[in-house]
Amino acid sequence: MxxxxxxxxxxxxxxxKHLRVLSDAxxxxxxxxxxxxxxxLKPAALVEAGSWLADVAGxxxxxxxxxxQLTEEERDGNHQ
Numbered sequence: 001m002x003x004x005x006x007x008x009x010x011x012x013x014x015x016x017k018h019l020r021v022l023s024d025a026x027x028x029x030x031x032x033x034x035x036x037x038x039x040x041l042k043p044a045a046l047v048e049a050g051s052w053l054a055d056v057a058g059x060x061x062x063x064x065x066x067x068x069q070l071t072e073e074e075r076d077g078n079h080q
Contacts, residue, residue, distance in 0.1 A: 004039065025049075
């Protein structure tokens with residue numbers, strides 16, 4: 001854990017929490033060998049997460065465009 005946490009400006013317990021969340025989400029695999037903990041990234045899970053994020057971004061983009069259009073119409077007095 002020390003080697004993994006070293007480059008980050010957060011505590012080791014915070015790193016541990018992040019790793020637990022990533023493990024629960026299926027993005028990393030965790031195994032323990034004696035006192036050592038090993039984490040392996042699962043690239044396929046990142047592809048799935050990226051796809052989900054793209055879908056969410058598209059939904060928000062559409063919603064924000066609609067809000068922009070509505071506020072512009074109200075500003076210009078074109079809203080009924």
